[in-house]
Amino acid sequence: MTQYTAVTDADLAEMLSAIGVSSIQELFDRQIPADVRLGRSLDLPAGLPEQEVYAHLRALAAGNVSAEDEITFLGAGMYDHYVPAVIDMLLGRSEFLTPYTPYQPEVSQGNLQAMFEYQTAISELTGLPVSNASVYEGPSAVASAGYLARLANGKPKFVVSRGLHPHSRETLQTYAHGFGAEIVEVPLRDGVTDPEAWAAAIDGETGAVFFQQPNFLGAVEDATALASAAKDSPAVVVGQYDPIPLGVLKPPGECGVDVCVGEGQTLGNRLDFGGPSFGFFAATEAYLRRMPGRIAGETVDADGRRGFVLTLQTREQHIRREKATSNICTAQALNALAGVVYLTWLGKQGLVDLGELLLQRTHYAREQLVALDGVEALHSQPVVREFALSLPGCDVASVIRRCQDEGVNPGYALGRDYDELPDGLLVALTEQRSKADIDRLVEVLGAAVAAERTAVGASA
Amino acid sequence: MQRDRATTIFEKGAPGRRAFVAPKLDVPEVDRDSVLPPRFRRDAAARLPEVSEPELVRHYVKLSRRNFDLDTGFYPLGSCTMKHNPRLHERVAALPGHSRLHPLQSPERSQGALELMYNLERALGEVSGLPHVSLQPSAGSHGELAGVLLTRAFHEDRGQTRHKVLTPDTAHGTNPATVTMAGFEVVKVGTNPDGGVDLDDLRAKADEDVACLMLTNPNTLGVFDPNITEIAKIVHDVGATLYYDGANLNAIMGKARPGDMGFDIVHFNLHKSFTQPHGGGGPGSGPIAVSERMRPYLMNPRIVKQDDGVFDLDDHGYEKSIGRLRGFQGNYGCFVRSYAYICSLGADGLTDASETAVLNANYLLAKLKEHGVADKLPLAFGDLCMHEFVLSGSPMKKDLGIKTLDLAKRLLDHGYHPPTVYFPLLVDEALLVEPTETETKETLDGFAEAIAQILAEAGDDPLIAQNAPYTTPVRRMDEAAAAKRPIIRQPLGDAA
């Protein structure tokens, strides 16, 4: 017996007698052949009381430098937005935390309606009429959009902007190698997808095109132009979007995007060192029956009362098996619930206000940083919440370390993913970074760059 | 439960209401068009709800009360392992050192997280008997995709192009769907009268064009395949890999290991055996463990422990990696919870979990027999079971006029979540019951009595079950209407 099981000696005797065996071991011996039984204890530490497990996990947490411990400008796909208290409170409720997929709609209306509301919110955000109830996370959502295209038109070539998140490009590549599509990458020019190379890469064999808005370097792409370049091809136009900037940016549904996917972490989900979060997946009506994942729909019950069910399930693996639109089996229901609660918390005007605030602060931060000696803008495109700098002649990792020693994490070293940008630094903002924080970054980064240039100069 | 008429959040509130107060603009304001040209701008705001915080809270709390959940009642949903979710896990996962850790924080400043992941990998390797672990996949289905893509890479590395993957006809739907997504053709293998793999059929279909056999053991019939060693031999003799769908791992922790049975790849559902809260259907986590020969193809980045005890993330740690399957390192928040679970239970506790799960399942089965239920709901295969069992509602339907679905719906009125119904497909009117180890004997007794009562009641009047449930927030739903003319978002007027 452990803290989570309840079989007393008296229970055990009664249960074994009801079953008609003499021991629990007999249940295993009669079903598992001797040659594959383990026959020893697992080589793992002994169990611990709750307070000791807590202490251990707290000690591990203390071995990390979190956004609680430094002023962070790290983004590159996940962002340190404030998670409102109502989310902790609602997600902690047993009724949301501990049920499973709503297989029995009569006792899952809370979940199903939350999915329906989530779908509505994502549709509104993206300007696309159809949304599923969420998928695993961002980059795999991009890859799933590729599979949708593969099933929809069968064309073997995917055209991918180099501005797409490196993790999305890698994930798409991994999936595409399986189902047999080739990736053609289009380079960036002055921070955005090179429009001529993009148009030239798209032809009658292109199954899908992929870009990111804003792109990985923080630059706002001309989404309408990118989408329209694919108009005369069979390609499905896929945009990976950061949802927060959609408070101010033209929605993909108005730009000619067919499938909009993205990482939902910024909508009320914690950083959690990369997950769990959710991926959103929205599309034009034409792809309704090709969507991966769960979809909730409205209907009525036997008494005519309004209610919600999982619908269009014939797309899914448990029914269509090898012909399914995806192998995905659930949604990220709890994380998507955080998403719709967050969007509700922000509200119609709040999302706009948040976007405008980020625009202004991001603009201010870029101006201030670019004014520093040894710091340049990597591109001059409009940005919303994130921008790329270059620190010519500096070892960026070393600059970051110097800043972190001063309690500021200045951002992400682009050279980790972009060989052509060895001195690039990607700086991200959220509403949690005030003017005072930005000013502190300017001070610390300026000093770090100066020190680094001195160090490099001295060693040269 | 809450029985008000359903109104969505989009139908509540009033223009101008809000729960969010934006931080004040503390930088010098510049002309908005100069920072973002109008052609990139949104014309009309997304029509999100406009409610105050109290309205928001009341709406979602009321919604929550329209759900049945594990903390309220018994949830024997077969194949889903609805075991208790210790609340310690929520507390430790919420520690800011875990929950506010950015995934791109440098390894030297995320040592605690990397150590936790490293330890979890070792533990999963030990439980499965397969030493090399990647935590990256987001769910079981994602782990399956990883496994089949690893198989592809394994064969390609040997200069072989194989086209087929074998799956038993009892398999979860995710298996065949995964096979197609990974670019292989599905070939079904039959089931023998004892509920295991039909060896003759397997021998006939296993040839040099087969890349892999995907198996669950115990399988979805609750049957542990006694021929597993022979199956592994047949598959390995044609050069194929053997994949273990870990959905049913909760039956064998500390008792038997997929690696020892000859499996090359296994996925874990952390949300099953290692007790993640199911969250209404996600998040989950689906790490995989593999044998030595599959190791080079695992997903990057790899967590390494250096000689000096410092942990690092190596983007090129696996030399022939299939690449990434998602962003960042996986569902770390889930790792924290499952790691806490393993720390709490330890070696003996995990073994106890599986032993008790199997005990509980067999006890429930015996109790149903005692109540005379077995005539109407016989066990589909065998006489004992592992951690779950499949009953057939076929005689019940014939003799009493109620289907498995009716039984399930009537169970709702008794305060139980029904078992999985109509799966596996192989069993007519299937009812797949998995009580898990965290339920008490009294709960199992009560459930067996409820089933007996429902059958007795149906003997008098089948209409009662046929029209059930009666006590839930809504009654049976018109699913056909939902599918015919899909309404999948709240209509908000003209736009979109």
Added chain:
Amino acid sequence: MADASYPTELLYHSEHDWARIDGDTAVFGITWYAQDALGEVVFFDPPEVGSSVSAGESYAEVESVKAVSDVVAPLSGEIVEVNLGLGDTPENINNDPYGDGWMVKVKLSDEGEIASLLDAAAYEATLS
């Protein structure tokens, strides 16, 4: 839903499909038995006009809430018309399988195949 019936003026394929032959064209649909087995039809995924069909092979899919079934062509030919009305009212397949529930009209490529179909009595005999 209509009662079980198998009109004698139609010919049948053992995969539960019927054909109404009119010279060198034929109209296809599914039988009462097929729609009953499927349950309430919620979606018909039609083929394209101009595509060809082969006897014994699937040319379309019908869906109920929790099942998808292939619809098998009783005869070979080229599709000249599709019942687009089923898009809005797939329930016609249940309510009137031999009338408004028809699926496609086909220009036959091999009238010799007709001889291989079953008459109503022979088809009904396969159902028991």
